[in-house]
Amino acid sequence: MAEPLKVALAGLGTVGGGVIRLIDANRALIERRAGRPIEIVAVSARDRGKDRGVDISRFQWVDDMTALGELSGADVVVELIGGSDGPALTLARNTLKSGKAFVTANKAMIAHHGVDLARLADEKDIPLKFEAAVAGGIPVIKGLREGAAANEIMRVYGILNGTCNYILTTMEKDGRDFAEVLAEAQALGYAESDPSFDIDGVDAAHKLSILASLAFGSELDFAGVAATGIRHVIAADIFEAAQLGFRVRLVGVAEANGGGLFQRVHPCLVPISHPLAHVAGSLNAVVAEGNFVGRLFFQGAGAGDGPTASAVVADLIDVARNEYGPAFAMPVASLAQPGRADAGERTGRCYIRLVVEDRTGVLAEIATAMRDAAVSIESFIQRGVTEDGDAVIALVTHECPERNVADALQRLSGSTSLIGAPMLMHILDF
Numbered sequence: 552m553a554e555p556l557k558v559a560l561a562g563l564g565t566v567g568g569g570v571i572r573l574i575d576a577n578r579a580l581i582e583r584r585a586g587r588p589i590e591i592v593a594v595s596a597r598d599r600g601k602d603r604g605v606d607i608s609r610f611q612w613v614d615d616m617t618a619l620g621e622l623s624g625a626d627v628v629v630e631l632i633g634g635s636d637g638p639a640l641t642l643a644r645n646t647l648k649s650g651k652a653f654v655t656a657n658k659a660m661i662a663h664h665g666v667d668l669a670r671l672a673d674e675k676d677i678p679l680k681f682e683a684a685v686a687g688g689i690p691v692i693k694g695l696r697e698g699a700a701a702n703e704i705m706r707v708y709g710i711l712n713g714t715c716n717y718i719l720t721t722m723e724k725d726g727r728d729f730a731e732v733l734a735e736a737q738a739l740g741y742a743e744s745d746p747s748f749d750i751d752g753v754d755a756a757h758k759l760s761i762l763a764s765l766a767f768g769s770e771l772d773f774a775g776v777a778a779t780g781i782r783h784v785i786a787a788d789i790f791e792a793a794q795l796g797f798r799v800r801l802v803g804v805a806e807a808n809g810g811g812l813f814q815r816v817h818p819c820l821v822p823i824s825h826p827l828a829h830v831a832g833s834l835n836a837v838v839a840e841g842n843f844v845g846r847l848f849f850q851g852a853g854a855g856d857g858p859t860a861s862a863v864v865a866d867l868i869d870v871a872r873n874e875y876g877p878a879f880a881m882p883v884a885s886l887a888q889p890g891r892a893d894a895g896e897r898t899g900r901c902y903i904r905l906v907v908e909d910r911t912g913v914l915a916e917i918a919t920a921m922r923d924a925a926v927s928i929e930s931f932i933q934r935g936v937t938e939d940g941d942a943v944i945a946l947v948t949h950e951c952p953e954r955n956v957a958d959a960l961q962r963l964s965g966s967t968s969l970i971g972a973p974m975l976m977h978i979l980d981f
């Protein structure tokens with residue numbers, strides 16, 4: 552019988568537990584596909600005694616997880632603890648320096664340190680794999696690295712956070728409250744240990760920067776992602792969007808053009824006719840546009856124990872087969888330095904929602920700000936819906952430069968009629 556691939560596993564939470572259960576359930580099939588057994592030999596987490604619903608007594612327990620990389624009996628380390636720095640990063644560096652393969656679901660760490668880690672992997676010619684880090688169970692890293700490798704990619708975009716999609720689509724379906732639905736997403740194991748990473752768009756920005764690097768052959772530029780989350784989306788936005796023929800989704804978009812790389816995560820109005828409008832619950836979806844293949848659409852579960860474990864074990868099967876290439880589809884030395892595109896140059900339509908005091912002259916104030924900033928209005932709705940008797944105004948602009956819209960909002964910012972900040976959402980028009 553062929554030698555097993557021996558795995559040391561750091562982190563026994565949602566995903567770690569899923570990996571153990573998956574390998575237990577599909578052991579024989581995995582062995583046939585990988586050409587040899589995949590065996591967990593050692594594990595490490597914070598609390599040895601915790602009941603996780605899986606038997607870990609059969610594995611060697613290691614107290615210091617950062618030492619797993621040097622463990623003599625292991626061929627590959629799987630890191631499922633999270634955090635961009637700290638023990639996860641130490642473990643990654645130790646493992647790669649000791650010449651062992653490294654598999655992770657940690658998008659925060661890859662977004663911040665992926666290029667340095669890939670350099671270590673390049674030097675030793677060993678696998679660094681992170682399929683689970685982007686869009687959970689969807690094989691989108693493989694899709695871009697391998698399936699679409701012959702194409703120039705013009706744009707990659709999609710729904711990259713299961714927690715936000717679950718919240719938005721549950722609010723849309725049941726009209727329920729944001730905080731209540733977030734607690735539910737946490738209980739289902741979708742959210743990050745700090746859920747502000749999800750709802751403020753940081754997690755989606757981590758994933759987008761990884762996709763952009765793979766798609767455009769450039770070094771990671773997480774700091775270059777402009778991220779806005781869903782914290783300020785209210786039920787009225789979801790309602791008005793529906794009246795106008797849209798659904799609200801948190802979308803990450805990356806484009807490369809002569810002017811540099813454009814990367815943005817933001818709540819968007821997606822036309823009901825667009826496939827992203829139909830991505831519900833914790834599902835994710837990624838669209839990639841290649842110059843020969845055309846539009847690719849990947850959809851599947853973006854979070855949760857089973858789907859994420861599926862991606863982690865797929866990476867292990869590649870390692871067992873000795874099938875791998877450079878982590879970012881080309882050696883680090885070949886990655887370009889990305890410049891940043893100026894978002895103000897972009898044009899498009901926008902949704903703007905304002906809550907205002909319902910008094911004479913408010914509409915004139917809004918119309919004046921729009922006119923002075925050269926923003927023309929395509930549609931306009933006013934409802935007196937708040938408990939305080941204030942009015943909610945929702946408008947959609949005609950296509951115009953984004954800097955004009957920013958200017959209009961700046962002009963309105965001093966208005967004493969405005970209650971709270973205006974909500975701006977771009978309309979997805981591709």
Ligand SMILES: NC(=O)C1=CN([C@@H]2O[C@H](COP(=O)(O)OP(=O)(O)OC[C@H]3O[C@@H](n4cnc5c(N)ncnc54)[C@H](O)[C@@H]3O)[C@@H](O)[C@H]2O)C=CC1
Pocket residue numbers: 561562563564565566567595596597598616630631632633634637638656657658659683684687740741742743744853854855856859
């Ligand atoms: N839950 C999900 O749906 C997905 C999670 N991920 C990523 O997978 C990784 C793990 O996520 P979950 O399993 O959801 O997290 P979790 O919080 O359920 O589990 C984390 C595990 O790591 C251990 N751990 C954390 N910090 C530690 C430290 N400093 N020292 C020792 N042990 C420590 C904990 O004891 C626990 O066993 C994260 O990087 C996350 O971003 C990626 C895709 C989907």
Ligand SMILES: N[C@@H](CC=O)C(=O)O
Pocket residue numbers: 684686687711712713714715741742743749754853854855
């Ligand atoms: N918290 C993340 C988990 C998967 O990456 C999400 O909600 O998508």
Ligand code: NA
Pocket residue numbers: 682683684685686687688689690691692862
């Ligand atoms: Na994936």
